Amino acid sequence: MTEHSDPLGFTHHDHAHCRESALQAAEDTCAREGLSLTKQRRRVLELLLRKHKAMGAYELLDAMREDGQPAQPPTVYRALDFLVSNGFAHKIERLNAFVACAHPGERHKPAFLLCSDCGLVAEMRSQGIGEAVRAAAEELDFALERMVVEAEGLCPQCRGARA
């Protein structure tokens, strides 16, 4: 296993497990930090985990309607704000979409791989990239607060399919 291991999405994995453990991590963190994982917040997080891909806010709204419990845009955006601020989900700027965090609980600066063919979104653990950005910022006396790193290209499968 390397520092980039487990880029959620490149390999098969126990889906039910990752879903359960992510929810559990969210509950634990909320309990520990006095945050409330309310019904709507939990619902949105479950949807993100269920589909296990990047979803737009309106895609979430569609899913909520299909579940028989429709909601309005502000409801979803508020839930997403909560999830993102607390590290349970991330926004993919390039796609205007959201994914459940693949490493909840760990404090991390996420970096993503986006497949332009199949739409896969994989979250990397990449110490190296975070370090490089931090170093560049420091050299310019820039106080880094957040970083967006999204690499686009072809995932191994799609790359193969084109050969």
Next chain:
Amino acid sequence: MTEHSDPLGFTHHDHAHCRESALQAAEDTCAREGLSLTKQRRRVLELLLRKHKAMGAYELLDAMREDGQPAQPPTVYRALDFLVSNGFAHKIERLNAFVACAHPGERHKPAFLLCSDCGLVAEMRSQGIGEAVRAAAEELDFALERMVVEAEGLCPQCRGARA
């Protein structure tokens, strides 16, 4: 001078000069590669260079209206598509906005610093970050095509102002 030198925006610079040279570089590149820097495309590039900051498409439209030559959204988005595809401008995903490229002509994978206080957008030359992303992608057998790197935080000035 380091590899991160000249992050356009941190230092004073000859504005008229950078504007002229960017336009010249665009013309040269177009001539060399058989692209046409048409009136609308040139207009949008000039506006980006004139304001020398990140501008939204509708901000550009406002400017065009004020110039007495109004245009419609598709016109601007098409010009921006051209400029971005050919490396004369970049999209800042985090801001849904566009900036003129600070290093036109050079083939590069841009990385940006965004000041969350004053709105400054600086384009870094950062070999290091590009390398780190490339390495991470390679390790996962991911065919990197494009990267989005946007570091948010406080620029030196704003950081100082808070001290």
Next chain:
DNA sequence: CCGCCTATTGTTACGTTATAACATGCTCCG
């Protein structure tokens, strides 16, 4: 238990960003 405070959610309406689809014009070249 009650009433109050605060956080969360509901609801309506709207602002901002981006694109589809089709018509028109422009230019280069045979």
Next chain:
DNA sequence: CGGAGCATGTTATAACGTAACAATAGGCGG
């Protein structure tokens, strides 16, 4: 000339996101 291909104009609408205010719910001191 004429048509092919690219660029632009034009209209309409899709997709993404938020402001503002009302209603509700859940915890806590009295």
